[in-house]
Amino acid sequence: MGDRIEAARWGGKLAQEGPPLQQERARQTRRSILRVAAEEFAANGFRSTSLMSVARRAQITKGAIYHHFSSKENLAASVVEEHYALWPALVEETRAEGRSAMATVVTLLDRVAEVFRDDPLxxxxxxxxxxxxxxxxxxxxxxxGWTALLTELFEAARAEGGLRPECRPEVLARVVVAAFFGVQHISDALHQRADIVERWQEVKETLLPGICAPGTAAALTTCR
Known part of the structure; x- marks a missing residue:
């Protein structure tokens, strides 16, 4: 597939598109709406977030929101799509740094944990x-998308000799995805993700010795 991660892998475009954004001011307004809406949805959830509250915080009219988004549902879907649009660049940046496939997995998920901790979107x-x-x-x-990507990276790690031969890349990818997103969900429920990096470190220290080629796990737990 190459290094470029197709947008379709991360869910594609599902929300209704807004009007053509030919002016920088319109693009800035749309970005502002998405950022404020993300903060509202993150804090209050879908049901308790109103377009009026988003408009007040963004210092625009409710009609200005409807110029870009047809409904609260469409705005919510667009927030989710903006989230998925973050990952391809992060993946490509991490892969371009030239680490082994196993080190790429670890470094990438370390960075994703920090994004979950810090980014309201x-x-x-x-x-x-x-x-x-x-x-x-x-x-x-x-x-x-994460399962497909990690399967690909674990297959590369097996070819490089960085993975224990008994490990199946597609199974391992499912396990790691479940572990990572389970950690982020529990960290959110208990501590608003303030401890997600530390909890993910615990998972790495537990999982890596069982999946990495002998003698390689210790270095990977602190890989950045």
């Missing part, structure tokens, strides 16, 4: 995915 998307049953538009399917 990502936090909002995670909450909206949990509330998808009450959002009456499709949202990008979670987890499948």
């Amino acid at each position: 990502v936090q909002a998307s995670a909450r909206l995915q949990l509330e998808r049953s009450v959002i009456e538009v499709p949202l990008p399917t979670p987890f499948v």
Whole structure:
């Protein structure tokens, strides 16, 4: 597939597109709406967030929101899509640094943990995915992009000799995705993700000795 990660892997474009954004002011307004909406959704959830509250915080009219987004549902879907749009650049940047495949997995997920801790857009998307049953538009399917990417990286790690031969890349990818996103969900529920980096470090220290080629796990637990 090469190093470029296709947008379709992360869910594609599902929300209704807004008008053509030919002016920088319009682009800035749309970005502002998405950022404020993300903060509102992350803090209050879908049901308790109103377009009026988003408009007040963004210092625009409710009509200005409707110029870019047809409904609260469409705005929520767009927030989720903006979240998924973050990952391809981060993946490509990390892969371009020339680490081994196993070190790339570890470094990438370390950085993703920090994004979950710090970025309201990502936090909002995670909450909206949990509330998808009450959002009456499709949202990008979670987890499948990460599972496909990690399968690819673990296959490369096996070819490099960095993975224990008994490990199956596709199974390992599912396990690591479940572990990582389980950690982020529990960290959110208990501590608003303040401890996600530390909890992810514990998972790495537990998992890596069982999957890495002998003698390589210790260096990877502190890989950056």
